[in-house]
Amino acid sequence: MKHYCVIGFPVRHSLSPRLHNRAFRLLKIPAKYEAAEVKPRDLRSFMKKFRQNFDGANVTIPHKETIIPFLDKLSPEARRIGAVNIIVNKNGKLIGYNTDVFGALSALRDVKLRSKITVVLGAGGAARAIVHGLKKSGAKVAILNRTEKKAEKLAEEFKCEFGHPEDFSAMECDVLINATSVGMWKEKNKRAKFGGIEDSPLPDLHKILKTKSLKPVVMDIIYRPKLTRFLKDAKKAGCKIIPGEKMFFLQAAKSFELWTGKKFPAKVLSGQKCYSAAARNTLKAKKITS
Ligand code: ATR
Numbered sequence: 001m002k003h004y005c006v007i008g009f010p011v012r013h014s015l016s017p018r019l020h021n022r023a024f025r026l027l028k029i030p031a032k033y034e035a036a037e038v039k040p041r042d043l044r045s046f047m048k049k050f051r052q053n054f055d056g057a058n059v060t061i062p063h064k065e066t067i068i069p070f071l072d073k074l075s076p077e078a079r080r081i082g083a084v085n086i087i088v089n090k091n092g093k094l095i096g097y098n099t100d101v102f103g104a105l106s107a108l109r110d111v112k113l114r115s116k117i118t119v120v121l122g123a124g125g126a127a128r129a130i131v132h133g134l135k136k137s138g139a140k141v142a143i144l145n146r147t148e149k150k151a152e153k154l155a156e157e158f159k160c161e162f163g164h165p166e167d168f169s170a171m172e173c174d175v176l177i178n179a180t181s182v183g184m185w186k187e188k189n190k191r192a193k194f195g196g197i198e199d200s201p202l203p204d205l206h207k208i209l210k211t212k213s214l215k216p217v218v219m220d221i222i223y224r225p226k227l228t229r230f231l232k233d234a235k236k237a238g239c240k241i242i243p244g245e246k247m248f249f250l251q252a253a254k255s256f257e258l259w260t261g262k263k264f265p266a267k268v269l270s271g272q273k274c275y276s277a278a279a280r281n282t283l284k285a286k287k288i289t290s
Helices: 016-024 040-053 074-080 100-107 125-138 148-158 164-168 188-194 205-210 229-236 246-258 278-286
Strands: 002-008 033-038 056-059 085-088 091-099 117-121 139-143 160-163 175-176 216-221
Touching: 002 016, 002 040, 016 033, 016 246, 033 100, 040 085, 040 091, 074 091, 074 125, 085 188, 085 246, 100 125, 100 246, 117 125, 117 164, 125 139, 125 148, 139 148, 188 278, 205 229, 216 229, 216 246
Parallel strands: 002 033, 002 056, 117 139, 117 175, 139 160, 175 216
Antiparallel strands: 056 085, 085 091
């Protein structure tokens, strides 16, 4: 029996266990997948146990960067990005990959990126992958983050502009992406600490967008709730929106392939109320193997 998990904190909102367990069942792969809630201070001890007990993992907030010292090898892309969202345990050697880039660029495949001004909110592991993907696609990128120092560091690495989210009101952009965790669903008892679904990384987004002649395409990486406050505000202001579940399902499918060598079954989403029709179409339409 193979054993997989998603490593994060908080992590109970994650749909990954449900998604991958269903895929294993459908393909009759003897494997199970669980959520591993690991506080930052416990990551070292967890990774010792991981090597012995798990065959692979997804990595999510806030560990995508800090997990790297516990791995033996990185794919060239994960090394360039400086963040990992997938681990494969190959005969006791832990190899880190990044499938967020694939997920983000596939979700944006109908949007012209070359020479376009794109604004990324956030400067964590997810933002790193997205900035890398946008630069690879020829976009002009500005990174806005609550902790401006982190935005500055990332901007230096990837040759971008940087600033604080408050700067957004004075900017024109073609594409706006939330790569922070603000607005994500969390368990009720953790809400006070981590914020809730009523929060937005740009609380005045609707007001700001209404004044702009150029309406950006707006994407969120958060997939729970399906429509975040950030996306609702953008939609109300007349923007085209790309919900986070597109990127989530595409990166998940790619991860599944890395672990099992098998194509992720799009059928996994059939009859599941928690997934939208758009998500099912995304998986059916997209040839996952790149
Ligand atoms: P991940 O690896 O998934 O990107 P992360 O590295 O913890 O997770 O990054 C989370 C991002 O969300 C960071 O950019 C963080 O901003 P800081 O660098 O200032 O911490 C951003 N973020 C998290 N909570 C936030 C909040 N309440 N307001 C604004 N930004 C927030």
